[in-house]
Amino acid sequence: MSNSRYGTKVARLGVCVGVSVMLGLGLPVGSVAQEDLPEGFKQQGLPAPPPAEQIEAGKRVYFTKCVWCHGVEGAGDGPGAVRLWPRPRNFNAGTFKIRHTASGQLPLIDVDLFETVEHGLPGSAMPSWEGILTEQQRKNVLAFVTTQLVQDRSWQDEEFEELFVLQLDQLTPKPNTPESIKRGSELVVEKKCIECHGLEGRGDGNAFNLKDDWGFSIQPADWHKCWNFRGSRQDPYNVENIFRTFSTGLNGTPMPSFADNTSVDERWDIANYVNSLCEREQVIEAPQGEVTDEIAQTFSTSQPLQIDPLTDKPKSNFVIPSKYVEGELPTDEHDERWNLIPRRWIAMGGQITHKPRNFVNRIDDMWVQALYNDTHISFMFRWDDRTKSIQEDEVDWDPTEVNLGDYGVEEQAPQGSTFAEDPFHQESIAAKQKDGYAVYNDGVAFQFPIKWQELPAPRKPRYFWGDETFAVDLTKWTADGTLGVYEGTGWDQDLTELDFQEEVEVVKAEWADGRWTVIVKRPLKGDYEEVAYLEQGKYIPMVFFAWDGHNGDVGRKMAVSAFYYLVMEPPIPLSTYVYPGLITVGIVIVEGWVLGRRANRRKAKDQA
Amino acid sequence: MTWLKLVEGYMPMQMISELAGSILVFALVNWALNRSGMGIPKFWAGVGVWIYIQLYLKYRIYPPIPFSVRAIYGTVSACGIFMWVSGSEGEWQEFKRPVLNVMDGISGFHRGMRTVALIVIPLALGGFAYNSFLPSFEEPIELRTVHPAPPATTKVHGKTFVLQVVENPYRVNNEGKYDQAYTDARIVEQAMGRLMKDVNNPDYNPWDPNAEGYIKYVREGGEIFFQNCHFCHGDNLNGRGLWAYAFNPIPANFTDAGTIAQLQETFVFWRVSKGGIGLPGEGFPWASVMPPWEQHLTVDEIWKVVMFEYWHTGYYPRTWD
Numbered sequence: 041m042s043n044s045r046y047g048t049k050v051a052r053l054g055v056c057v058g059v060s061v062m063l064g065l066g067l068p069v070g071s072v073a074q075e076d077l078p079e080g081f082k083q084q085g086l087p088a089p090p091p092a093e094q095i096e097a098g099k100r101v102y103f104t105k106c107v108w109c110h111g112v113e114g115a116g117d118g119p120g121a122v123r124l125w126p127r128p129r130n131f132n133a134g135t136f137k138i139r140h141t142a143s144g145q146l147p148l149i150d151v152d153l154f155e156t157v158e159h160g161l162p163g164s165a166m167p168s169w170e171g172i173l174t175e176q177q178r179k180n181v182l183a184f185v186t187t188q189l190v191q192d193r194s195w196q197d198e199e200f201e202e203l204f205v206l207q208l209d210q211l212t213p214k215p216n217t218p219e220s221i222k223r224g225s226e227l228v229v230e231k232k233c234i235e236c237h238g239l240e241g242r243g244d245g246n247a248f249n250l251k252d253d254w255g256f257s258i259q260p261a262d263w264h265k266c267w268n269f270r271g272s273r274q275d276p277y278n279v280e281n282i283f284r285t286f287s288t289g290l291n292g293t294p295m296p297s298f299a300d301n302t303s304v305d306e307r308w309d310i311a312n313y314v315n316s317l318c319e320r321e322q323v324i325e326a327p328q329g330e331v332t333d334e335i336a337q338t339f340s341t342s343q344p345l346q347i348d349p350l351t352d353k354p355k356s357n358f359v360i361p362s363k364y365v366e367g368e369l370p371t372d373e374h375d376e377r378w379n380l381i382p383r384r385w386i387a388m389g390g391q392i393t394h395k396p397r398n399f400v401n402r403i404d405d406m407w408v409q410a411l412y413n414d415t416h417i418s419f420m421f422r423w424d425d426r427t428k429s430i431q432e433d434e435v436d437w438d439p440t441e442v443n444l445g446d447y448g449v450e451e452q453a454p455q456g457s458t459f460a461e462d463p464f465h466q467e468s469i470a471a472k473q474k475d476g477y478a479v480y481n482d483g484v485a486f487q488f489p490i491k492w493q494e495l496p497a498p499r500k501p502r503y504f505w506g507d508e509t510f511a512v513d514l515t516k517w518t519a520d521g522t523l524g525v526y527e528g529t530g531w532d533q534d535l536t537e538l539d540f541q542e543e544v545e546v547v548k549a550e551w552a553d554g555r556w557t558v559i560v561k562r563p564l565k566g567d568y569e570e571v572a573y574l575e576q577g578k579y580i581p582m583v584f585f586a587w588d589g590h591n592g593d594v595g596r597k598m599a600v601s602a603f604y605y606l607v608m609e610p611p612i613p614l615s616t617y618v619y620p621g622l623i624t625v626g627i628v629i630v631e632g633w634v635l636g637r638r639a640n641r642r643k644a645k646d647q648a
Numbered sequence: 649m650t651w652l653k654l655v656e657g658y659m660p661m662q663m664i665s666e667l668a669g670s671i672l673v674f675a676l677v678n679w680a681l682n683r684s685g686m687g688i689p690k691f692w693a694g695v696g697v698w699i700y701i702q703l704y705l706k707y708r709i710y711p712p713i714p715f716s717v718r719a720i721y722g723t724v725s726a727c728g729i730f731m732w733v734s735g736s737e738g739e740w741q742e743f744k745r746p747v748l749n750v751m752d753g754i755s756g757f758h759r760g761m762r763t764v765a766l767i768v769i770p771l772a773l774g775g776f777a778y779n780s781f782l783p784s785f786e787e788p789i790e791l792r793t794v795h796p797a798p799p800a801t802t803k804v805h806g807k808t809f810v811l812q813v814v815e816n817p818y819r820v821n822n823e824g825k826y827d828q829a830y831t832d833a834r835i836v837e838q839a840m841g842r843l844m845k846d847v848n849n850p851d852y853n854p855w856d857p858n859a860e861g862y863i864k865y866v867r868e869g870g871e872i873f874f875q876n877c878h879f880c881h882g883d884n885l886n887g888r889g890l891w892a893y894a895f896n897p898i899p900a901n902f903t904d905a906g907t908i909a910q911l912q913e914t915f916v917f918w919r920v921s922k923g924g925i926g927l928p929g930e931g932f933p934w935a936s937v938m939p940p941w942e943q944h945l946t947v948d949e950i951w952k953v954v955m956f957e958y959w960h961t962g963y964y965p966r967t968w969d
Binding site: 096099100101103104105107108109112118119120122123164165166167169172173174177348349350351353356357358359361387388389390392393394395397399401404497498499500501502503507577579600601602603605607609610612613615616617619620621623624625627628631634635638642 | 710711751770771773775781782785787788836840842843844847855871873874878879880883884886888889891892893894896923924925932933934937938940960
């Protein structure tokens with residue numbers, strides 16, 4: 041897949057030809073004149089082989105910690121691999137994504153591989169091993185992996201291997217000025233980044249036809265979620281990470297190195313632009329990737345989101361504030377009044393409680409905002425989804441049916457043989473290809489407990505569509521235009537349609553450049569016995585669900601959130617202004633009294 | 649302060665020793681300055697130390713501690729500093745002097761300070777009062793019992809297990825008899841990294857082709873773990889799996905001494921089989937996404953995965969005696 045002049049394939053297939061040509065020309069093999077290297081790179085010698093004891097010590101680490109996903113032979117086929125996407129790395133070919141070395145070359149063991157083990161690979165199952173393994177243990181395991189499991193290539197192979205290393209330490213990042221960001225936004229078009237990453241960088245370009253060197257489906261990065269960048273090194277807003285990936289490419293994937301056809305200066309511009317797209321405290325829109333001077337200015341001054349060091353994701357807040365607005369509720373996402381309230385980041389995981397479990401979850405978060413007026417409340421949901429999925433074929437089941445196992449909707453088999461070998465098996469989607477499985481509807485849903493006012497705290501109806509004792513009302517929209525409000529009484533109980541759905545309205549539902557925007561408006565009050573009766577100033581439990589139709593999500597196969605609380609903030613009462621005023625006046629009086637007494641005492645002292 | 653990590657499980661000790669250490673350093677600096685005749689006024693030293701402690705608690709500790717707890721620490725540290733500055737009559741006078749000087753306005757500078765204080769104090773307290781009167785909607789704190797009392801018996805796949813007497817059928821010695829001492833000797837080391845004791849010995853390495861009995865069952869349990877459980881409980885069983893960030897309550901950390909190390913193996917068997925939905929009310933069954941594993945795994949698979957968890961974390965299950 042790699043299309044650089046240092047590509048793996050070139051290295052492997054053209055090796056004989058290349059060597060003989062170079063020998064024929066009388067050039068020394070294994071060294072290149074500095075001026076032939078791309079800008080910012082320098083040649084470096086191969087590392088010394090690790091001592092045998094270190095390899096042996098690393099074997100003990102590998103077979104305790106790593107073998108479960110990476111497999112006995114390091115082929116990325118351990119027992120964990122069958123249900124993982126992205127797949128665990130296959131070490132055998134020596135193909136590694138995150139590197140400081142030129143495209144197609146082996147990575148630096150003590151920098152690139154060490155940092156991968158230290159910081160993990162966000163967005164995949166590879167965790168950070170810092171604090172779990174000692175530094176020595178981490179070095180040991182790398183000695184084992186690089187000598188015993190990387191089989192097709194070797195760091196000791198003076199004849200065929202060389203390392204051209206990006207000198208990131210010696211390059212000063214260009215400040216993210218509006219000019220740099222604007223130039224970056226033009227360069228991503230010129231350099232065709234948008235073909236895969238999409239006009240607005242949500243990875244929605246050529247998203248569903250891409251494969252890695254092993255034939256597994258791979259998706260372009262979503263630039264709006266830098267905390268999921270594999271190479272983010274637990275420092276997602278650091279522009280150097282993007283600069284590095286852009287300069288060296290990701291071996292084994294369609295992401296090439298741009299070192300040959302961009303200058304260092306241009307690479308900083310692109311990195312600055314990509315970095316500025318990562319979600320910020322402030323909502324910044326650059327429709328179709330068109331960056332005006334004004335937008336560039338906002339990008340360059342906006343604050344990054346706070347990252348929670350325990351999860352390496354944005355910080356969660358489980359309270360969704362909603363503010364009162366006069367008159368009609370907003371009809372689209374551009375309404376100024378959305379700025380009255382902060383948007384909330386809703387973290388979502390795959391539904392893995394009940395069958396069919398969703399091991400390959402593609403919707404990992406969602407942004408939610410809510411505004412209300414005297415009669416209605418509007419929720420705006422925005423989430424990134426690389427594909428707009430609308431079901432084409434009729435399905436056999438009703439929207440109220442939840443047990444779809446009878447219709448052939450299954451979860452991935454544990455041993456994965458059908459999954460791995462049969463490209464047309466429905467569960468092959470994640471790791472194989474796009475054709476050969478049913479596409480269902482994208483969708484979003486949220487649930488409230490019915491009669492939540494009567495719940496004995498902290499009791500709630502179960503997060504998964506309620507339970508026998510406490511029912512929920514579930515508002516669900518799907519991309520074919522269906523909007524329903526259902527009563528749910530348990531994860532395996534068919535839903536019941538509620539008449540209330542006649543009064544609920546989808547104000548807007550639009551997929552554009554890799555993102556859904558769905559605005560749902562519902563009355564605050566309905567039949568108290570049937571639907572949640574929303575009141576001001578109370579904590580109303582809420583759970584969110586989302587479906588990605590191109591991921592085969594349907595029925596219980598979906599993404600799900602934890603419990604959140606909707607709070608419809610009441611207008612500020614008068615007492616909020618009155619009491620602090622009285623307190624301030626009181627303190628002034630006390631001050632006067634204290635100073636007066638002090639002055640009197642001093643006077644008395646002076647006279648005496 | 650990312651260069652100095654808070655170590656999981658040792659945070660309180662670390663906090664106390666760091667605070668004590670820095671106060672010791674302050675005392676030494678103060679002493680040295682006094683010796684060299686450049687002593688800091690007692691008032692500013694006291695205020696400075698108090699502010700330092702507040703900043704330490706606010707910015708050093710993670711996850712952050714709530715304001716109410718910091719207020720308690722603030723009061724306690726203020727009392728301590730008060731005792732320090734009022735150790736003798738002379739020291740107390742010295743401490744008070746800057747305040748009294750400002751109140752009396754003994755010079756132009758002090759009169760200026762007095763005017764500023766007269767304006768700032770009412771405004772600051774009024775602002776504080778305004779903030780506390782402003783309706784705010786913080787995340788409600790709901791306390792959940794993590795390890796509720798287990799039932800006497802549990803029925804899994806049609807079979808009733810009496811939790812007091814049932815034993816893990818795979819925790820066996822090479823003669824096939826239940827033997828906890830035998831298996832305890834074969835778990836990973838309790839040192840950093842918790843690595844297997846010997847990678848070249850089929851008694852200790854579950855991946856050795858010649859592994860048999862207990863250690864082979866450990867591998868089978870691990871295979872189940874890494875196809876089902878790691879999504880939440882993490883590759884290192886520390887509760888930091890791929891989707892842990894999305895769920896609340898957060899997944900259990902088995903490497904913590906407060907989870908499986910505290911529990912009988914049969915308790916874990918019950919929790920795994922029945923999942924979140926099988927918890928009693930104090931365990932918040934409605935919020936837990938823990939699957940009732942009897943829907944996905946056989947009884948044998950559950951026993952094996954429980955045994956793997958003890959092997960991998962290096963803990964012994966608690967026994968009834």
